[in-house]
Amino acid sequence: MRKTTPMILVALMLVSALSGFNVAELEENVVIEDTGARAGADAEMVAITNPKETVCNQATCRNVMKVGEETTFSAYIQNSGDADITEMTYTVTVYLSDAAGNPSMVAKDSTGQDLTWTNNDVICANAQLCDFGALGSGDVLGGGKLTLTSGGNDIVWSPIQGLYVIQIVVDASPDVDAGNDAQSVFVSVENWYDIELDLSWLDADGNPMEGSESGTDTKNWQLTVKANGSDTFDPREVTVGINTVGNVLAAQTTDGTSIDGGSVNNFVAGTVTTVDVFENVSTDPPVITPGSRTVLSYMSTWTLTGSLSVDASNENADYGMKASLISYDMYGMFVSCQETNASDVNETWDHSCEESTTSDAYSSNNDDSIDGFASVFHDIRISQMTVVQGFNADGTGQGTSMVSDDTGGELNVGASYLLVQVEHRGSDQSNLYDWNVTMSMTDSAGVVTTAVVDSCEAIEPAYVHAQLGMGQAPVGEQPPNTVGSACMMVTLSADGDHTFSAQLHMEEKTTDARPGNNDRDMTLNVRNNAPLILSLDLLNDGELFTGQEDLLSMAISVFDVDDPSGTGIQVEWRNEGTALPGCERSIALTCSVIILDEYVTAFPVSVTVFDAHGGETSEELMLSIWNNGGASATTDSGLTLEYAIQYFAVSAFTLTATDGELNDYANTELPGYSGTYNAVGAIDYVPGTTYSAGDVLSQSMSVHYAKSLEATSLWYVSDGGMWTLISDASTDVDATTGSFAYTFPSSSPVLAQGSLVLMGGSLAQADVPDAIVTGFSAAAAKSGEIQLNWNINGTMLADDSIDITICEGAAGCDDPFTAGLAVGATSYKYSDNSIAHGTSLNVHVAVCNEIGCSSPVGSADVVVDRQVDGDVSATDLTVSAMGDEWTVAWTATGDQSDVAEWNVCWQKNTFDAANMPANCETTPTTSATFAMPMSPGTFTYHFTAVPVDALGNSAAAGSMNSIDYQRDADNSNVDDNTDIIGDDAAASGVPTWTWGVIGGVVVVAFIVGAFILSRGGDGDEGKDWDY
Template sequence: MLMLTSVLASIDFVELQEMKEIEDTSARASGDPEVVVITSPRETTCDMSGDCLDELLAGDPVNFRAYLRNSGDADLDNMQYTVEIYTNDNGNRGDIVTDVSGNELSWTNSNAVCNTSPSCQQTVLTQGAFLTGGEALLKDSLGATLSWTPSSGSYFVVISVSSNVLGDPGNNELSVAVQVRDYFDVEVDLTWLDGSGAPVSGSVDGSGAKDFQVSVSLTSPGNPSMTIRNASVSMTYTNLGSGDASSFTVGHSSTVNIRETTGSGTPAQTGTRLIVGSNGLNGSHVGVAVGSVTPSSVSGEYSVSAVLSEYTVYGPHGTSICGGSALDTIYCEKTVTSQDWADEYSGSNEATIYGSLDVFQDITLTQFQIWKGLDGEDPEVFGSLGLDITSSLSPGDYDLYAEVGHVSSSSSILYNWSVDFTITDSEGTSTVVTANSCDSKVDYDNSQLGAPSVKTPDAQMLVYACASVSMTEGEFEVEAEANLLGQWDEDGLTLDDKIDDMSLSNNKYSFDVEVTNFAPQILSLSLVPDSVTADSDKTSFTATASVFDVEGDQIDYVWTDTAGDEINCAGSSPDQCTVSVDESMVPTYRINLAVYDSYGASDNTNGEITVLNYDSFTSPAESTLHAEYEITYKSTGLSITFANASDVTDVELPGYDGTYSSVGGMTISPSTTYDTKDIMSQTITVAFDNQVDATSMWLKVGNLWQLLATGTPDEFNATSSSYSYTWGAGESMFTANTEFHLFGGVLSQAQAPSANISGFTAVPSMAGGISINWAIDGTMLSEDEVVVSICDTDPQCANAYESSWNSDVSSMLYSGQNTVHGNTYYVTAAVCKGGLCSNEATATVVADKEVASVTAVDVTISESGENWVVSWNASAEDSDVASWLVCYLKASFTASEMSDLVGTSACVSADSTTATIAKYSTAGTYNVHFAIAPVDVVGNIAPTASSDNIEYSRADDNTNPDDGSQTTETEASSGVPTWTWGVIGIVVVVAFVAGAFILSRGDDGEDEGKDWDY
């Protein structure tokens, strides 16, 4: 490629034509899947005392709920989500958790959003919309609800989304840290038995002996193998003529270990104990005892109560319980009572049954739950009768649901009933809602409580009550109490309100509830436009926030400036703020946003906008010319000085022939210059009287010139014309004392040289070099030059190698030190003068520094008279191998040493795979070593070490053709005195010894510093 150089290319401090590279990325609408918030499970939080909120219970199934949305600006028709469970290693995400079968706890729903199969659960997620319209209960690809049954430990629950649309990877995943703790519950149950020994539901009446059954069971989901021993239940008998035992110890009799020191080698001590809990076979032992009481003949009501008093647990209880050394791990038994057992639900540790000589009037609360989202597809339930609520709730609306059962000793009696739902806050303020029907969890109209009859066919033994309530953030007790309002007379259609519930202990249940608010989240903050210019017509921008709140609370927006002062926003809604900028905000202005919900929870973020400064400067009125300079930049404080410039005469202008004189000029000096990244645009305008015959405007720095504008000038006003020039973003400012000149007349365009390049060749040469040759068609003038340009790989490279040559040179070698083997080089040449060039000749060359990987194999060396014949085969056929080089010595040599031999008489070239080499003529016996290397078309050689050899032996030739006389015929006729032959003989002996010494240095040996004898 031939570079057309500008006159200003050498002005390092100005670089007037320097352009800033800006990647032009067109805005494209795109969907963006986002995990906004995880609502279930909630993150576990613990205070300094170790009390934790939102702990999970081992063995209790956990579902996953989250808000997933499309936060992009186009619809999504493809989205998947994944739920994964990782260990929590001191606050860092550890390994993914596996179940007992070694399967990773990871679930993916590939059909969350798609339109490719009937299994797709949603076909499109429009921009800004949430999956399922709000909070999503996460499911698998078949639509089954995801469920995790955790073991005790600390974990991270990670929920992520994916799509074939890239979107923003920074919002694709969220995680919450949760703690799971083991728990167990010991439950006491008490029931009457009928005559056959079967349990009786509810109360009994009548006189005579009454049998009852007390049972103790153990629930431990996180530790299925857990057992307790010798569970003791204290009994209380009220208003009975005779009772039974004051306590029962229950369980399944088994022989078990009662003490053991691990690792001691001593067998464990065993004993017989009554076991409640695991039977070791995926079943459970329930401890049962049967007793009997006789009602008093004078009292109408009586009861039997059972209370768990103690039980024994087996385990490593420490030296304070088990004794022994602290170095030993000792298992032993420990008896616990209500003072120190860790039973999760202590309310289940006691039970009472009732009876009466007459009818025992009784109703009971059989179920109580709190529901959320019953009007949606995936409602959520909290708590149950006998089970506490361990997770916190969000502020909002809930449905309270209760079931009331008829447990009177006579099912034919009908009761009028109601349920009082009471919500008491931490200040003790209570709100009571009374209900006797339900239209949420179930559809139920009020009816009498009891067995249906002909006159009252709608009566039910189990009835339902529901109430809708709203709870704000805080701590509450939520209670349900069943009320027996009286006995209904279906004959007289009257209510006897004097009939009371004889047992109120089974009428109510309550939950302690922690209602915790989710803080609002700022999903996005956009600033439009992304830059503004002070002192211009674009001095304001608008910030718009997108905020999400799980509970849908009213959101307050607080906008502040960089200093933290609140902004008096101009905007159409609270989520928008329009701000006007001034020079004090250059170059960057930060706007801060804090949002608050009705509970004071908050989120905050900030956005930054580029603030540019626009300045305009005008020359003084007394100036010969009128000049205006405008600049938009990321700074302030610039000042400009204008001064008249002296006209120039008879100057040469680049690109034009001849000389020219200016008709006006002005010197302009900025007080400073700024980095190119801080310059957005610059414009210079020079105006002149219409009488001035100006046809072009030029910039002058030192002795260098650049054309800014030419042709017909613009109309500036009624009496003046002007030329203007604008520099774009990222271009340098001109420096102090830069001159702007006007020239008149017609500019004569300079012409390229008339001489042309002909016969242009560029071919690879040895060692990666490029041999370049050319001829000239025509005559080169004294200022003409041949410019050769070489680019590596890219024909339009920015930093080409260039060299210039006069008319005396017609070739050059581009050194292989500058090339890379196998790279393509683009070579151009042209005859140039002053940046104008004639025709451009081009060639493409691939640098060649290596020979193909071919070696000589099957080498044979034989003798043929006074020659050695060396033959071989090529290890592979390759067109790159043009010939071979055979080198030989009286000693072995390395590949590097072969390189030193190239070009000497120790190497011969062969066009085929056979070479004939003349033997040595000197006497001696030694091995001659040979190396054979391939040579490519450009002369590259792949040197190799010597690998084959042949023995060479030649004796001295002492034969004499005379007749045995001491003097040969040749000697007699030679005219040489006889005594001279003795001297010659001595010289020959000396030469022979010296030769032998030299040859000995050439023998095969271990000396690497050999002096070769050729």
């Protein structure tokens, strides 16, 4: 019952509160922060351009680095703000990573040092100290991709095998957006294995010589084969083919093996060794099959020597030898070794076996040649062919990566340069050769691009054409050099294999003695990197709604590693697959459109970025568009209600307004004002749809009325009868029409159904209550309670209340205790078990209404008292018996100034401080004499003594001493010495059946008591029951 009653009361209160709409309570000040585009300097780490990120599919990975292959770091750093950057540093850090690209700890070099580098002198005011003085708005550091340095030198990393994440962080001042200061790329570093061939002539001392031979005498030669790599590499059956070229009579090895000039002669490099050739893991234990193989051990060199005889009958004879890697075997668990269990197709055995291959890490050293001539010979050659990448779409900028025919690899689409290195290889370097190169590229569609070139000024260091050699150049020409370079710009625009070719031509009348080294070609795979969307921003400030003056404006920032300048980038803005008007595919990076009605509510904008090579990337910008609508209606009496609203819905907002009954509002008391007032007009208002606060951006309303009504204020009356002042300040619409207007606070729902009442008469402001508090007192009470008492002077009205405010410490605390008491209350007891003993409380009692509180008020500071102060306790407690009385005495210790009296407590059993007995005698001194109990029997009684203060707060203590007690039963009959207490029932004069009745009554009483006590239930411990 005690739980049900409060629940019913709470429900009634909620029904009353929700029955109306109190506009005044919603008038809160809400600060809306404006947002917009970035302002100020903004250093943005746009992209890391070197090393390239390793990208893997199910079959292969591209842009894999090799162990020990040094790399530098390049980045595209831009000032994306609208002010100059005057200070900048950057840091490069290499982290260890897992296969998913999640970084962990900082990687270390071979000496145990962290792989992190910092350049603190990138931008500053000191031109002699820093690389740059400032970076202007929109500028890119270094004019493009930047090779990062530290201490004046390029940052260089020689990686070991593993997975890494490379992070580059820029730190600039000023910098308005630190969120775009870092970029990371994932790289994989793998071991590499290589077989090196080196064929050379031997001089008279048997030492290898560089260059060509001359003359027609017998020539000695040497071939070396070496197993190289970043890790142990022991290839088997390394087969090398050797043959002679030109005017050769005979050739043979030192041991007499003849080398036939008309065919390839195969030799196996290495030492015969017994090794495992197959391991069958389908059995337990596995079965290993050994065999004899020729093994070229890791980092060992196998040497083959011999001689060559020249056909001297031809005075212009040329001769030479060629050596090429044919194949070699590796041992391991290859796919070709796998076997499927015939009885269980779900089981596969990964055997180890030998597998033959023809390729290694560096194909450029898999073949070599030597040549010679009987007389002076003329020769130039192409020494290397490379594709350099990382340029802008128009070919400007700096190259950041390259792939050569020596190393192989994959290319990205975009503007690139085909670069060839040429050199003088004739017998007399004083002979000058003029030259040019015919270059061509055949793309994956078979389209051929060709050019004849003899210089390369687009790639650093720039090369201006000169003749090859060491002689004196003709007047007006560049000084000759033994090496030169030429390049052709090519645009890689499609995925797939591209073939690059170059043919070197010796001009004038000189004939190249070895035209075979004038041709070079390679085929590389090209992939397109999709463009990156760096940011996608809404440029409008504030919310978006239909009919607004500003256009809906958006901007995108993009970057394409294949086209750093972005000249080939196009952007299209769509909604549900349809391009927005004026934002069709173009090079524009912004989009501005009029907000149409069909955009209302959730408005997703999909932005797609296209590069010039078919790559594309999309992101979505989810916008919220508010419906900017409203409705109006005019009653038969000429009252007009206008309601403007911005809301999150597509349907139109509607309302109805009819004249209300004026008699319902006659002689009305208005809250906050004194006196009574009469309505001069009323509108019964019903909204067509009610929107919650979350679906309303803003709303306002106004009521137009004839000035002849002499309305002075507009009120809203809820269906529950709650009055709220809308406005008491009217404005003129025209000479005969006035208007009351109201703007709802933010986070307000649509005004609920109710009445808008125009009241006449001048509003008289209500005042604070006339009644005041007198005779106020506040005092500490037992167990930390505070007892408040007061009187009321004057008459309290029905709307008045007695308000109590209690603060810990001084008045004016942030979270006070408050209570409101009805008319007639003159006392209050405050208790809070969480407040500690000795805490000072400020108590404030006043008569108040909605206007304020009357004065004077009751106010006091009270200290909470929960215990006896002074650490007082009883010691040396003694108990003695004299006749039928006990005397208990003790010694008091501590400060006794707070002690008003002592309690002496006792019981038959021992007890602790938490379980003191209720049998106590009170005494003002440290001793007490009181009567013993009269119960017969033999017992031991235990005693304690505790101090008590003036409020009744008592200390607690366990039993301190005891005394034995013995009293015999009195069996005499004071009436006639015949009946003895304790005899049988017949002798006692009490019928036997009476004892049964008494027992039944006791049982019933016990059951009823148990039922009453069980009514508390869980969670009700400690409540004061009224049973």
